[in-house]
Amino acid sequence: MQIVDPRTGSPMTPPDNSSQRQSGAAPSVDDSQIIVDVDMSNFQQVVLEGSLSTPVLLASWGPSSEESRNLSPVLEKLAREYAGAFVLARFNAEENTQIAAQLGIRSVPDVKLIMQGQLYDHFQGALPERQIREWLGRYLEAPESTGESTEEQAKAALEAGDTAKAKALYQQLIEEQPNDHEYRIDLANVLAAENDREQALEILDNLPPEHRDGHRARGVRARLDFVQEAPSAEEVEALGDRDDSEARFKRAMRTIADGDYESGLEQLIELMKRDRSYNDDAPRKTLLRVFDALGNDHPLTVTYRRRMFTLLY
Numbered sequence: 001m002q003i004v005d006p007r008t009g010s011p012m013t014p015p016d017n018s019s020q021r022q023s024g025a026a027p028s029v030d031d032s033q034i035i036v037d038v039d040m041s042n043f044q045q046v047v048l049e050g051s052l053s054t055p056v057l058l059a060s061w062g063p064s065s066e067e068s069r070n071l072s073p074v075l076e077k078l079a080r081e082y083a084g085a086f087v088l089a090r091f092n093a094e095e096n097t098q099i100a101a102q103l104g105i106r107s108v109p110d111v112k113l114i115m116q117g118q119l120y121d122h123f124q125g126a127l128p129e130r131q132i133r134e135w136l137g138r139y140l141e142a143p144e145s146t147g148e149s150t151e152e153q154a155k156a157a158l159e160a161g162d163t164a165k166a167k168a169l170y171q172q173l174i175e176e177q178p179n180d181h182e183y184r185i186d187l188a189n190v191l192a193a194e195n196d197r198e199q200a201l202e203i204l205d206n207l208p209p210e211h212r213d214g215h216r217a218r219g220v221r222a223r224l225d226f227v228q229e230a231p232s233a234e235e236v237e238a239l240g241d242r243d244d245s246e247a248r249f250k251r252a253m254r255t256i257a258d259g260d261y262e263s264g265l266e267q268l269i270e271l272m273k274r275d276r277s278y279n280d281d282a283p284r285k286t287l288l289r290v291f292d293a294l295g296n297d298h299p300l301t302v303t304y305r306r307r308m309f310t311l312l313y
Contacts, residue, residue, distance in 0.1 A: 061092060074177065109126060163193050185211065188200040223257065230254045287304065
């Protein structure tokens with residue numbers, strides 16, 4: 001079976017304008033209309049002819065692939081949310097080797113977006129849900145939000161100081177999306193806020209290298225170090241109206257330990273202006289530690305490194 005554009009008879013090729021977006025989600029529909037299993041018998045009808053009217057997300061999977069099993073519920077969830085804005089066409093690449101070969105699929109999962117009979121874009125592997133949403137957003141209008149997402153609820157809970165709620169919500173997100181390691185870093189950050197150093201480090205140490213060594217994980221590790229080194233909230237309160245360098249430095253350390261990096265950096269810059277040599281250049285050295293934790297490209301690093309250099313030179 002040759003997989004061709006039903007309008008021209010030519011093999012599928014990427015279009016000239018891959019940034020075109022399809023607008024609007026259709027009214028709610030049942031699963032049988034938006035999630036379809038395809039094989040040699042219905043591929044042309046569902047995928048190529050069907051994509052002339054509705055975009056098709058062609059998801060290749062394999063029963064022996066753990067990544068496929070992890071990705072499948074995420075794609076199904078998105079298909080239901082988009083409610084007919086695209087059709088999720090699933091096919092077993094291990095059983096349908098002819099289709100897989102013609103599409104150039106070498107590993108699964110493999111996801112291709114087909115519109116107007118043409119291949120627009122694709123990705124491989126079990127991407128985290130948030131990345132898939134971003135990818136879909138390049139071409140399709142996102143469905144209207146039905147309320148605050150679990151991620152938004154978790155962030156709001158943490159900002160409000162309700163670490164127990166934030167922890168429970170991030171644990172839920174990890175269970176639902178085990179491949180999104182960013183949620184594990186979020187959970188470690190909550191544990192850092194609770195001063196649970198041991199569990200937070202265990203989570204960070206078990207991340208894949210690209211996440212374990214990334215700036216977000218480094219930031220949480222730095223926060224754990226600052227929590228360990230910083231005076232307690234009670235000690236800071238006991239400083240009262242003291243305005244000497246030691247008091248200023250202690251307040252800055254506590255602020256950073258609480259995760260308010262911008263305010264902490266501002267306090268350290270002010271201390272540098274006032275008492276550059278305090279405690280063997282501690283303000284500057286602490287600034288450098290925070291920059292390393294945030295990463296060189298972080299907006300706060302860029303801004304405050306420039307301000308630090310201005311003070312130095």
